[in-house]
Amino acid sequence: MRKNDMRPRSEKVRPRRLPEDRFADHVAPAAPFRALKNDQFERLKEVLVGEKLKESPDSSMIRRAANEAASLAWVTPYPLLVFPLLFEELHDLGLRRRNCQARVWRQSRELLEV
Secondary structure (H helix, E strand, C coil): CHHHHHCCCCCCCCCCCCHHCCCCCCCCCCCCCHHHHHHHHHHHHHHHHHHHHCCCCCHHHHHHHHHHHHHHHHCCCCCHHHHHHHHHHHHHHHHHHHHHHHHHHHHHHHHHCC
């Protein structure tokens, strides 16, 4: 081995860039900016929430499902398309939870009476 090989390098090593890599440094945002669709989205949300409120008086569960579905829908490329299905699924999940809790409460009341 030569002496020159053991000395630390003082020069910086730069990566070799290929022509097709010149745009690779640009990172797409996690959620694209959609200020123009915000009004349409809010109108859709209010229509769907209004329909569910006519069916059931439990507004807190419905609004919670709508807000959660909205937050999930906004990070997709097509929030107006995804939101109604997410809202329906989360609303159904909330109904199942409420029914399960009511059943548990009713059974525990029966056990306490015995």
